[in-house]
Amino acid sequence: MEGTSKEGSKVWTDNERLKLASKLDAELDEYISNLEKKSYTEGWPEDRWEEEMEKHPFFMKKTPEPGEELSPLMEGLQQLKYGEDENTPEELANNYKEDGNFNFKYKNYRLGILSYTEGIRTKCKDIDLMAQLYNNRAAAHFMLKNYRSSLNDCKLALRLKPKYIKVLNRAATCCFHIKDYEQCIDFCDRLLDESPTDKIMLYLKSQAVVEGERLKRDKRKQDRLEKNLNKKEEELLNIIKEKGINLEVIEGKRNLNLKDLEPQIPEMAQCSFHLDAQNKLIWPVLILYPETKQTDFIQNFHEDTLLIEQLEQLFNDPPEWDSHRRYTPENINVYFEDKDKCSLHKVNVHQSLGQILQHERFIVRGGTPMFLIFVKSSKAEEGFLAMYV
Numbered sequence: 221m222e223g224t225s226k227e228g229s230k231v232w233t234d235n236e237r238l239k240l241a242s243k244l245d246a247e248l249d250e251y252i253s254n255l256e257k258k259s260y261t262e263g264w265p266e267d268r269w270e271e272e273m274e275k276h277p278f279f280m281k282k283t284p285e286p287g288e289e290l291s292p293l294m295e296g297l298q299q300l301k302y303g304e305d306e307n308t309p310e311e312l313a314n315n316y317k318e319d320g321n322f323n324f325k326y327k328n329y330r331l332g333i334l335s336y337t338e339g340i341r342t343k344c345k346d347i348d349l350m351a352q353l354y355n356n357r358a359a360a361h362f363m364l365k366n367y368r369s370s371l372n373d374c375k376l377a378l379r380l381k382p383k384y385i386k387v388l389n390r391a392a393t394c395c396f397h398i399k400d401y402e403q404c405i406d407f408c409d410r411l412l413d414e415s416p417t418d419k420i421m422l423y424l425k426s427q428a429v430v431e432g433e434r435l436k437r438d439k440r441k442q443d444r445l446e447k448n449l450n451k452k453e454e455e456l457l458n459i460i461k462e463k464g465i466n467l468e469v470i471e472g473k474r475n476l477n478l479k480d481l482e483p484q485i486p487e488m489a490q491c492s493f494h495l496d497a498q499n500k501l502i503w504p505v506l507i508l509y510p511e512t513k514q515t516d517f518i519q520n521f522h523e524d525t526l527l528i529e530q531l532e533q534l535f536n537d538p539p540e541w542d543s544h545r546r547y548t549p550e551n552i553n554v555y556f557e558d559k560d561k562c563s564l565h566k567v568n569v570h571q572s573l574g575q576i577l578q579h580e581r582f583i584v585r586g587g588t589p590m591f592l593i594f595v596k597s598s599k600a601e602e603g604f605l606a607m608y609v
Contacts, residue, residue: 309344313353316342320356329360336360351380355387362390367397383414392424401432456495463501464578466559468585491519493587500524503573506590507534511600514541521589523574527554531569546595553601555592559583563608567591 232240307315316339323332336357344350358373374391377384388411395404408425412418460467491504501523507516516534531549538545554567558581565581576582577589594601 309342310346310349313339313342313344313346313349315339317349317353317356320353320360324356324360324363327363329363332360333357347380351377351384351387354380355384355390358387358390362394365397367394370394371398385411385414388414389421392421392428396424396428396431399431399435401428401435404428405432459495459499459501463574466580466583467587468583491517496522501574503577503584504588505530505573506588508590508592509547509594510592510604511594511598512541514539521573523577524572526570526572527567527576527591528569530573546598547593551596552593553596555594556582556590557592564592564605 316335320332320335320339323329323335336353339353340350340357354373354377358370358377361367361370361373371391371394374387374394377387378391381387388407392404392407392411395401395407405425405428408421408428411421412425415421493501493503496502503521503523505518505521507518509515518530518534521530528549531552531554535548539547549569554569555564556567556576556579557563558565563581565579567576573589577584582589592604594604
């Protein structure tokens, strides 16, 4: 029959095929247009796609900062690598070691230390792995010149592996850097027991021996110097006692030393009392003017110098703050405060400093004799004296 195949199926003409295709396209368009309109919300927003991509572990350019929000994928990956439920202590320790090695390779030594520390905290039972973690953390500390911390980690590694060559080498080097030459030699010897021809350790040991002897020599010289200084200090304090001068004793101390007698005022710190060639005392002296709230400082006041002579030098040129020239040697009274700070004592300005200091009520505080000066019969003098009645 015309229009059919041998098997009985219909044979389509080209026009029939085109009509059928058009009909199917129209039906599909109608079906799609009748679907419920929904917006897609699971993708990255157009205005923030770069920001979102940065959070993706495959595309991020820097590791997240502590406390920074992580993407769900990153959290999942971290859980796989660092989760205690997903890993054994040995697996965790090894993961942290790998992180530390990565940071060490790129000279991020502080991050490396953090990673190695986390690995150590797992307390895994693999002794070799724990020794490696301590060794690697020691290496990171060493690169940061934290030689004492590095040495401590070396010792912890050696407890686990006493013949760890790398660690013995680093421990010896750390000891040399911190000038612990005896311990340096000990670590060198331990390494040389395992490797007698190690040229680096042989050289380091020889240097430690030389520097150790030099250190001992310098220590002996310093001890002799301190002994001589202590002897001079004792002689100086004995001279003061023999002259009957009272020195303030710091509360809680039985014996004075020269450091206790250093001036406490910064401007006077370099002007401590001392002896001249004739074993005469020379003092730094502080002069206070309570009425004007001014001070004068005499750096070297010889004990044989009369107070009036020093006052004449002070007031030879009137100070800027004394525009009315009220402060003159003839128009002032000089006082000192007694031991108990309960009364003022008037000073005879025609006495020498040494004679004044020998007064039974005078006390030298902080190695610096102090005097108060008032204009005679002034209201300031009357008011100040009234405070001590």
